[in-house]
Amino acid sequence: MGDTLLGQRVDAIRRLARRGHPAPLAKVVAKARAEDVAAVIGHLAAQEQRLVFAQIKQDSVAADVLSRVHGDDFFHLVTDVPPERVAALLTHLPGDDQTDILERLPEAVREAVMARMKGDERAEVEELLGYAPDTAGGIMSPTAFTLRDDSNCRDAIAAVQEASDQELIYYAYVENEAGLLVGVTSLRNLLTHPPSTRLVDIMSRDVILVRTETDQEEVARIAGRYDLLAVPVVDDAGHLVGIVTVDDVIDVIKEEAAEDMLLMAGVRQHDEEHTGNPLWAPAKRLPWLFVTLLGGLGSSEILHQFAPLTGGDPVLSLFIPVVMGMEGNVGIQAATVTVRGIATGRIDTALAKSVGAEVFNGAALGVVFALVIAGYCWLRYGAPEVAVSLAVAFFAGMTSASFVGTAVPLTLRRVGVDPAIATGPFVTTAMDALGLTIYLGTAALLLKSTGA
Amino acid sequence: MGDTLLGQRVDAIRRLARRGHPAPLAKVVAKARAEDVAAVIGHLAAQEQRLVFAQIKQDSVAADVLSRVHGDDFFHLVTDVPPERVAALLTHLPGDDQTDILERLPEAVREAVMARMKGDERAEVEELLGYAPDTAGGIMSPTAFTLRDDSNCRDAIAAVQEASDQELIYYAYVENEAGLLVGVTSLRNLLTHPPSTRLVDIMSRDVILVRTETDQEEVARIAGRYDLLAVPVVDDAGHLVGIVTVDDVIDVIKEEAAEDMLLMAGVRQHDEEHTGNPLWAPAKRLPWLFVTLLGGLGSSEILHQFAPLTGGDPVLSLFIPVVMGMEGNVGIQAATVTVRGIATGRIDTALAKSVGAEVFNGAALGVVFALVIAGYCWLRYGAPEVAVSLAVAFFAGMTSASFVGTAVPLTLRRVGVDPAIATGPFVTTAMDALGLTIYLGTAALLLKSTGA
Numbered sequence: 001m002g003d004t005l006l007g008q009r010v011d012a013i014r015r016l017a018r019r020g021h022p023a024p025l026a027k028v029v030a031k032a033r034a035e036d037v038a039a040v041i042g043h044l045a046a047q048e049q050r051l052v053f054a055q056i057k058q059d060s061v062a063a064d065v066l067s068r069v070h071g072d073d074f075f076h077l078v079t080d081v082p083p084e085r086v087a088a089l090l091t092h093l094p095g096d097d098q099t100d101i102l103e104r105l106p107e108a109v110r111e112a113v114m115a116r117m118k119g120d121e122r123a124e125v126e127e128l129l130g131y132a133p134d135t136a137g138g139i140m141s142p143t144a145f146t147l148r149d150d151s152n153c154r155d156a157i158a159a160v161q162e163a164s165d166q167e168l169i170y171y172a173y174v175e176n177e178a179g180l181l182v183g184v185t186s187l188r189n190l191l192t193h194p195p196s197t198r199l200v201d202i203m204s205r206d207v208i209l210v211r212t213e214t215d216q217e218e219v220a221r222i223a224g225r226y227d228l229l230a231v232p233v234v235d236d237a238g239h240l241v242g243i244v245t246v247d248d249v250i251d252v253i254k255e256e257a258a259e260d261m262l263l264m265a266g267v268r269q270h271d272e273e274h275t276g277n278p279l280w281a282p283a284k285r286l287p288w289l290f291v292t293l294l295g296g297l298g299s300s301e302i303l304h305q306f307a308p309l310t311g312g313d314p315v316l317s318l319f320i321p322v323v324m325g326m327e328g329n330v331g332i333q334a335a336t337v338t339v340r341g342i343a344t345g346r347i348d349t350a351l352a353k354s355v356g357a358e359v360f361n362g363a364a365l366g367v368v369f370a371l372v373i374a375g376y377c378w379l380r381y382g383a384p385e386v387a388v389s390l391a392v393a394f395f396a397g398m399t400s401a402s403f404v405g406t407a408v409p410l411t412l413r414r415v416g417v418d419p420a421i422a423t424g425p426f427v428t429t430a431m432d433a434l435g436l437t438i439y440l441g442t443a444a445l446l447l448k449s450t451g452a
Numbered sequence: 453m454g455d456t457l458l459g460q461r462v463d464a465i466r467r468l469a470r471r472g473h474p475a476p477l478a479k480v481v482a483k484a485r486a487e488d489v490a491a492v493i494g495h496l497a498a499q500e501q502r503l504v505f506a507q508i509k510q511d512s513v514a515a516d517v518l519s520r521v522h523g524d525d526f527f528h529l530v531t532d533v534p535p536e537r538v539a540a541l542l543t544h545l546p547g548d549d550q551t552d553i554l555e556r557l558p559e560a561v562r563e564a565v566m567a568r569m570k571g572d573e574r575a576e577v578e579e580l581l582g583y584a585p586d587t588a589g590g591i592m593s594p595t596a597f598t599l600r601d602d603s604n605c606r607d608a609i610a611a612v613q614e615a616s617d618q619e620l621i622y623y624a625y626v627e628n629e630a631g632l633l634v635g636v637t638s639l640r641n642l643l644t645h646p647p648s649t650r651l652v653d654i655m656s657r658d659v660i661l662v663r664t665e666t667d668q669e670e671v672a673r674i675a676g677r678y679d680l681l682a683v684p685v686v687d688d689a690g691h692l693v694g695i696v697t698v699d700d701v702i703d704v705i706k707e708e709a710a711e712d713m714l715l716m717a718g719v720r721q722h723d724e725e726h727t728g729n730p731l732w733a734p735a736k737r738l739p740w741l742f743v744t745l746l747g748g749l750g751s752s753e754i755l756h757q758f759a760p761l762t763g764g765d766p767v768l769s770l771f772i773p774v775v776m777g778m779e780g781n782v783g784i785q786a787a788t789v790t791v792r793g794i795a796t797g798r799i800d801t802a803l804a805k806s807v808g809a810e811v812f813n814g815a816a817l818g819v820v821f822a823l824v825i826a827g828y829c830w831l832r833y834g835a836p837e838v839a840v841s842l843a844v845a846f847f848a849g850m851t852s853a854s855f856v857g858t859a860v861p862l863t864l865r866r867v868g869v870d871p872a873i874a875t876g877p878f879v880t881t882a883m884d885a886l887g888l889t890i891y892l893g894t895a896a897l898l899l900k901s902t903g904a
Contacts, residue, residue, distance in 0.1 A: 035677050045805075161644050169640055187639055188621055192613050224706070225487045227699040229681060246698050247679040253702060254676070257709030258792050261716070265781075265788035282816040285785055289817060292781045296774025297828065303770045310769065317762065317769050318755045321884060322748025324773060329717075329744045329877060333737055336717035340710050353497075364734040365741060376749065425781060432773060 013040045017048040026055040034061045038068035046076040053077050063092040067101060074104055083109060087116035094168075095121075095142040096248070099128040136219045136233045137212030139252065140242035144232060145169045147199060149176045149183070154195035160187065170230035173240055174203050181207060181232060181240040209234050212241060219244050220252040260343060263420040264336065288425050295429025299324070299436055306440040309447065315383045316443055319373075319390055320436065326369060327397040327435040328428040334358045334405025335427050339420045342413055355406045362402025366395035385446040393439035401431045465492045469500040478507040486513045490520035498528040505529050515544035519553060526556055535561060539568035546620075547573075548593040548700070551580040588671045588685045589664030591704065592694035596684060597621045599651060601628045601635070606647035612639065622682035625692055626655050633659060633684060633692040661686050664693060671696050672704040712795060712872040716788065740877050747881025751776070751888055758892040761899065767835040768895055771825075771842055772888065778821060779849040779887040780880040786810045786857025787879050791872045794865055807858045814854025818847035837898040845891035853883045 013032060016025040017040070029037060029052060037056065041049050056062040066089060069077060078086065086105075090098045090113070102110050102125060114122055124142055131137025145163060147156050156172055163169060172190060174183035183203030193202055209232045210219050223231050223246060230243040303310065303320070310317045341354060370391040377387040405427050409419035465484060468477040469492070481489060481504060489508065493501045508514040518541060521529060530538065538557075542550045542565070554562050554577060566574055576594055583589025597615060599608050608624055615621060624642060626635035635655030645654050661684045662671050675683050675698060682695040755762065755772070762769045793806060826843040829835060857879050861871035 033678070035679075039677060157643060160640060188612060191609060224699070224702050225491060226485070227487075229698065246681065246702075247676070250676050250698075250702060250705060253705050254709075257706070257713070258795075261709070261713050261792060262788055264713070265784050282813040282820075285782075285813065285817060286820065289778065289781060289821065292777050293774065293821060293824065296771075296777040299773035299777075300770040303773070307766055307770075311763075311766055314759055314763055317772075318752040318759070319748075320769075320772060321751035321755070321776060321888070322745065324776065325744050325748040325751075325880070325884065326741065329741060329880075330737075333717050336714055340713060343710075361734040361737065365737060368734075368738065369741065369745060372745065428777070428781075432777065436773070 010036055010040050013037065013052065014043060017044055017052050020048075020051060022051065022055060025052065026057070029055040030057060034064035035068060037061070038065045041065070041069050041073055041077070046072075049073060049076045050080070059089055060092040063089040067093055067097040078105065078109075083112035084116055086113045090117065091121065095124050095128055096140060096242075098125050099138075102129065103133060131212055134216045135212060136210045136214040136216065136231070136244055137242075139216055139219070139248050140212075140233045140244045141168060141248075142242045143168065144173050144230075144240050144243045145171070146173045146175055146240060149174050149200050151199050152195065153190045153193050153197045153199070153202075156190045156199060157195070160190070168230070168243065168245055170243065170245060171232075172199070173207075173232055174199050175240060180238045181209065181234055183207060184232070207232065210244070211236070216252045217256050220249045220256070223249040224253070256343070259418075260339060260420040263418065264339060291425050292429060295425070295432055298429070299432050302433060302436050302440070306444065309440060309444050313383070313386065313443070313447065315377075315381045315386050316389075316440070318381075319377065319386065319439070322373065323390070323393050323397065323435045323439045324432050326394065327401045327431040330362055330365060330398045331401035331405040331427040331431045334362065334402045335409055338406045338409045342409060342419050355403065355410070358402045358406040359399060363395070363399045366398035369398065370394040385443060388446060389439055389443035392442045393435060396438050397431070397435040400434060401427075404430055404434075462488055462492050465489065465504065466495060469496055469504050472500075472503065474503065474507060477504065478509070481507040482509060486516035487520060489513070490517045493517070493521050493525055493529070498524075501525060501528045502532070511541055512544040515541040519545055519549040530557065530561075535564035536568055538565045542569065543573065546593055547576050547580055547595070548591065548694075550577050551590075554581065555585060583664055586668045587664060588662045588666040588668065588683070588696055589694075591668055591671070591700050592664075592685045592696045593620060593700075594694045595620065596625055596682075596692050596695045597623070598625045598627055598692060601626050601652050603651050604647065605642045605645050605649045605651070605654075608642045608651060609647070612642070620682070620695065620697055622695065622697065623684075624651070625659075625684055626651050627692060632690045633661065633686055635659060636684070659684065662696070663688070668696075668704045669708050672701045672708070675701040676705070708795070711870075712791060715870065715872040716791060743877050744881060747877070747884055750881070751884050754885060754888050754892070758896065761892060761896050765835070765838065765895070765899065767829075767833045767838050768841075768892070770833075771829065771838065771891070774825065775842070775845050775849065775887045775891045776884045778846065779853045779883040782814055782817060782850045783853035783857040783879040783883045786814065786854045787861055790858045790861045794861060794871050807855065807862070810854045810858040811851060815847070815851045818850035821850065822846040837895060840898060841891055841895035844894045845887060848890050849883070849887040852886060853879075856882055856886075 010032075012028050013025070013036070016028060032040075037052065041052055044052065053062065053065065056065060066074070066077060086101075086109075090101065093101070098121070102113065105113065114125065117125065128137070128140075128142060131140075133139070145160070145168070147159060151159075160169060160172075169187060171184050171186055173181060174185065176182045183200065183205050184207050185199060185203040189202055208222060208226050208228065210222060212233055212235055214233075219231055222228070223244070228246070230245045231249075232240055233242045233244060235241050337358065338354065373394055374387040374391040377383060377390055408427055408430075413419040462484075464480050465477070465488070468480060484492075489504065493504055496504065505514065505517065508517060518526070518529060538553075538561075542553065545553070550573070554565065557565065566577065569577065580589070580592075580594060583592075585591070597612070597620070599611060603611075603626075612621060612624075621639060623636050623638055625633060626637070628634045635652065635657050636659050637651060637655040641654055660674060660678050660680065662674060664685055664687055666685075671683055674680070675696070680698070682697045683701075684692055685694045685696060687693050789810065790806065822843040825846055826839040829839040829842055860879055860882075865871040
């Protein structure tokens with residue numbers, strides 16, 4: 001009991017797995033929760049992972065563990081398991097977890113496993129596999145605790161008592177004769193009203209619901225906004241077809257946050273997840289680095305254009321890194337704040353307000369840093385033209401970097417692209433070119449006019 | 453009913469508020485949920501926000517709205533509200549929401565409001581305010597549905613029926629004679645066993661719990677791992693003092709994800725939140741930009757050292773931006789993957805494995821891009837020494853960038869600092885200096901040896 005003892009058990013599993021002692025390992029594994037075994041597996045090498053998994057005696061626990069491990073770890077566990085065994089393990093899981101596991105299997109294995117499933121389970125899974133994985137249909141659990149609108153509290157409690165253990169009862173949903181979802185009430189409400197109370201008299205008719213095709217991010221936003229433990233999912237006709245439970249909502253929120261963050265750094269989601277080939281991970285980062293490379297070569301072409309100028313004034317080149325670094329950073333800050341604002345729903349119609357605020361920030365920071373850099377340049381090298389060019393480049397560059405950093409994600413979102421997508425590399429690249437051009441362009445004008 | 457009608461209502465409130473029509477606005481507000489009113493307020497100007505808030509007739513709804521608005525919006529709403537009114541609104545909220553609102557008020561206002569609260573409510577709030585806001589104690593709801601270990605299912609259901617509406621019943625917790633938490637069971641379990649069944653016979657004794665001082669991030673991780681609707685919180689003696697409910701867990705997950713992402717870009721959390729002065733937002737970004745500036749000036753000093761070299765070979769300077777850009781980006785990718793890995797708990801003791809994998813990625817990408825850039829330089833400018841220097845700088849730089857990007861967050865975490873803290877700026881700055889030194893250092897060696 002308690003968090004320290006829990007941690008000790010986790011450590012014990014890890015230690016025994018590393019030493020490869022199956023007998024004592026089996027003992028500790030038998031006492032641990034499936035969640036802990038799954039968490040430990042994430043920290044082990046492939047060989048140790050299979051050793052731990054093999055020690056799980058109960059099929060229901062093994063199935064639960066399998067549904068909780070991610071990425072490569074999942075593949076390490078299932079690689080040598082025959083399709084019959086996977087099919088047997090799946091019978092212990094609810095429909096949404098079955099679908100989740102099947103989706104992650106290579107197609108040939110998936111078909112072999114499904115061929116060995118029982119008819120009704122296979123039919124359910126086939127239906128769930130028909131929904132896009134990032135929609136309400138794709139993450140919902142296909143069972144919901146449903147009652148007819150002519151029942152009373154007594155009937156409802158009897159139904160709870162008779163429901164199978166697998167059925168998740170977060171709320172009691174009420175449907176009418178035509179099978180349409182017309183109301184919802186809580187388990188607690190059923191208890192606090194007299195047994196003969198009709199459900200229609202205590203249910204809420206204003207049901208917050210989503211459709212099977214609703215994006216999972218929207219489902220998570222709705223669950224979060226209304227503090228729901230489960231969100232009912234209806235089909236086009238308005239029939240209740242499942243519920244998205246709060247544990248799946250948490251997974252979606254984590255997944256989307258990770259996706260946003262990795263996308264901003266130009267790493268495609270699930271880089272580190274995914275099977276086999278070690279060259280897969282670097283290969284997936286290659287495209288965005290290519291964008292950066294092209295941007296960098298663009299900058300080198302700009303420098304090439306200004307070569308006579310920089311060749312004539314050695315101090316000018318020294319500040320190229322600082323111009324690029326500052327503007328890229330300001331742009332990334334603006335982009336990050338904007339992407340977060342979009343994700344949390346704070347930026348929406350408040351678009352002009354957001355752009356205005358960020359551009360103001362950029363301009364204010366631009367004034368401060370323009371003075372600092374110009375002062376430094378003057379004191380260090382006594383080059384007035386370079387100092388003025390730096391001041392202009394810092395002020396104009398940081399202001400426009402803020403604008404670009406806010407405008408790019410908002411524009412991407414308008415055209416239906418995930419705003420986080422490579423906002424980092426794109427903004428940095430655009431800023432580099434713009435910053436250099438302002439800096440060297442100003443210097444060219446000044447040095448020409450002073451005849452230097 | 454349903455998501456489209458919901459959206460329409462939100463639009464209607466916004467439209468009426470913008471036009472400043474109080475009478476029809478009051479009508480629509482009366483029909484809307486508190487959650488929707490709060491969401492709409494996030495999209496309005498300060499004046500419109502106060503107009504909408506003033507139309508809420510029911511105090512319980514107004515209190516609920518107040519507990520759901522964030523940052524500046526919160527201050528816009530409470531600015532003109534007298535302390536007596538705030539105290540009256542607070543009586544409609546549970547203890548954790550009361551504490552949350554009081555924490556956000558300026559100290560003088562907070563004390564004025566608390567002086568007007570009833571004795572028992574104030575005592576509860578004072579106790580909650582004593583916990584650090586980012587711990588289990590700081591986010592818990594101070595009421596838990598608790599039963600004695602000598603009760604049976606009949607007693608338990610009677611207790612549910614008598615509990616106040618404010619009390620959140622997610623699970624039934626069982627305590628012994630000494631008041632220590634000894635077990636937990638679900639509401640459903642109470643229904644599915646015969647009324648005379650003793651709780652000790654159906655409860656789970658292996659209670660997953662946290663202490664009042666447990667970090668909120670850890671609480672969220674535990675709730676997520678074990679799919680809990682509520683996590684019980686105990687004091688040092690083992691007495692149950694409250695529960696952290698899943699809606700608060702969701703808030704923590706969102707908050708921590710936003711914090712990580714903003715910190716990585718060098719923006720301190722709550723930048724855009726917070727009151728009043730418009731210069732506050734840029735001022736908070738200043739420190740990290742200063743780090744970037746110092747890094748940039750460091751690079752300019754390095755360039756200054758190599759000035760005789762770059763002055764002699766004009767092609768050499770052209771590739772400075774691309775060397776800096778690529779290595780910074782590889783470093784940020786490695787850092788982002790590492791920070792996410794730490795946040796999701798996937799990186800822990802698997803430290804060596806993570807560093808190894810990232811360095812391998814960096815080296816693999818380094819080989820590819822070294823060949824590309826050297827080829828480009830050769831074809832474009834026919835400068836063999838520069839081409840070789842670029843190849844060396846790309847390979848060595850991208851490999852070491854991956855190492856630094858992984859090692860910095862892991863080291864920060866070891867010494868107890870949030871690994872996300874300015875990983876971006878620090879890594880980029882370090883990479884810039886390292887990349888430039890490798891590039892120009894190699895060129896110096898080559899050009900000297902070939903006598904160019």
